Amino acid sequence: MDLSFLAIQALNGLSSASSLFITACGLTLVFGVTRIVNFAHGSLYMIGAYTAATLVPRLLELSFGPVTFWAGILASAIVVGLIGVLIEVLLLRRIYGAPELFQLLATFGVVLVVQDVTILIFGPEDILGPRAPGLRAPVEIFGRRFPSYELVLIAAGPVVLGLVWLLLRKTRFGVLVRAATQDREMIAALGVNQALLFTGTLFLGAFLAGLGGALQIPRVSAHAGMDLSIIAEAFVVTVVGGMGSVPGAFLAALVIGQLQAFGILIFPKSTLVVVFLLMAIVLAVRPYGFFGRPEVIGGAHAVGIASRERSPFATLAVIAVIGILAALPLIGDAYVLKVATEILIFALFAFSLQILIGVGGLVSFGHAAFFGLGAYGAALAVKWLAFPMETALPAGLLLAALGAALIGAFVVRLSGIYLAMMTLAAAQIVFAVAFQWVDVTGGDNGIVGVWPSTWASGPTTYYFFTLALTAAVIVLLMRIIDAPLGYALRAARDSTARAEAIGLYIRRHRWLAFTISGAAAGLAGGIYAFSRGSVDPTLLGIPTSVDALTMLLIGGIQTVTGPLVGAGVLHVLRDQIMPLTSLWRLVLGLSIIAIVLVFPRGIVGTIRNWREERT
């Protein structure tokens, strides 16, 4: 490892820092003004790459030359900017006042929609873009060849930073953007045309995402999956830099670029882990990132469960539901039982999340981590320790509880959107470990041969086994929600100052809640692993976390039983619709957006509301 190699690595780090900054800069600007964390920002990046990879070659056929190439890149970015405007006008404008959770979910709905629409328009194949005219030959640096296009990228970051700086400092629009980032209410009070300001900001943000994506085409082919990988990194950059801060994003991108370039040398397979660990450490030391300010947080946006009069039939209803479920094997065939088993598992998974979100107001966006840890814990115990199911399940639960205790210790210091981002990052770390530590976890293929003990292996018996465990744990969790701990969590959610003034140690309560919730999710994961006979990294992925959140959303965040209903509805819908269409993600994405916009109480919440209005 000589000096020239290190220099090249440093240059590589700079060029990825540049790309990352250009994209993350858009995200942080949009957040600063609108206070929305735009999950779809990665999708805009992907659209930019696809558009450029399709558009630029056509333009180059007309007239070959550098000018055409760069004009094509710029045109692609402008197209993406206009798509950003469309998203603002159609969706974001309607949810500026909504709780953070709804904003995150709605923009994730856009992610799902874009995934399917991208494939519809551009086809399922990866698209390899053209190389930049005039920049094809590598240059020699310290006796090593280095792609000249990368040098252009290295310059692009500071150029964009400079231009954005000029825009923010020297134009009226820029002054308004900075003012809105500091105090949105004041801007409104001063009579600024907010609609125009927000739309303009979204154009700028989406333009930068598109530019970031378009600039990638000579380096990597445009492919599905770009969106989620870039959004995770862009989140890290904006959070580490301080949300809303452009210089912070630049600094964070530089640090992360170098960390990735040299992290490869130290931990060849763990670049993802290193990046997310950086975020964990920075947030632990500076909860608002390098240049973030506490005021930037959205504020008291928590909605959740409230006290209601106890229905005298509540206990009866619980017993009746369990009775009906226990009678299901009498009428259902093996397929129905398999679906019912999965629904029960996901009901437990969603319910464990409700303790954090509905009760504690803690928007955990990485709950898949605990589900996956439980599944992997059980699978690893079977594979490496030859544990039978009876001991593997508790092992999985224990691993998930430990993981939740560890992650919880970091995140309970945070609140609002920072907490959501941190839990997401934590889940991505776990995902990266499962994905990259191939020797132990089997990597992408996961672990197979995770079968239940003989006595429980029939579909009927396993169904009863699942029903008994999930029902017991859900009843236990319901008690906890009603017990002082659940009330203390709600107290901290309603008013931090008051909770502290009556002697509640909020962080300790929240940490306990994380651990309990993680353990329950881990049990669900373990049961799931044995029901399928295998585990793989998708169990830990962002889509799994979003599944749980969607179940909460469908059922109703403000209700205790909502997540259970939501799990059933989502699962049945998926089961019915998925075979009919290849556009399941489009359907799901549009459904999520529709629920957020027109049906935010969810099924149980709406029914309850309707009944209360009648009486």
Next chain:
Amino acid sequence: MTLLSVQHLSKSFGGVTAARDVSFTLERGEMLAIIGPNGAGKSTVFNMVGGQLRPDRGAVLLDGQNITAASPQKRFRLGVGRTFQVAQTFLSMSVAENVQMALIGSRRESEALWSPARTRYRDDAVALLEQVGMAGMADHPCSALAYGDVKRVELAIALAGQPKLLLMDEPTAGMAARERADLMDLTASIAGAKGIGVLFTEHDMDVVFGHAERVIVLVRGRILATGAPEDIRQDPEVRRAYLGDEHALERPKGLSPT
């Protein structure tokens, strides 16, 4: 022993000194008001006593015990109850549950996992609500109350910890004139009966001169004067501090202070 002894408290924010060398004492059963023009440092001093802010210099002693560095939670357990300028209650709970939660907190049961919170200390909670005249609303959602009632519930919550010292930051802000006098009369009678020392900040001079036994005037972070309401009212320096707003210190017409 003196209930509360505040010694040489100082606090700066950047270049702004919000409190300089502030010292005062408060006895059991006494009502002590801190007044001063906007930006005088009332809230800073108040939050240093309440534990929301850490002073740069100086000490806060409660019953002789140094609590300068204690957390709000610790202070609560040592007998400090407080209400906030904008009332802080748990809006998702019923009125009784709010008080029950404070009782649960004071008995360190907030991590219990099994028997329901709403059945714990229900009678004690209703008794406390009785004291502030809110027992009839015990089962109403806190979010459905009028603001004046929320303030009363907050008082009941603060009393749930059996405080020796009650801190009230602008207790009557946002209330109607009639409600203000009622709330302060209520506070005074409870404090007198239980021997609770009350420290409060206030903008409303009717409330200050009607209910405080002693008044501290804070101007630009310093104590300008301390004394009985009548002396403060006559103090030429205080009058100068309220320059342009001299009427603020005049005896209210029509309402006679108790």
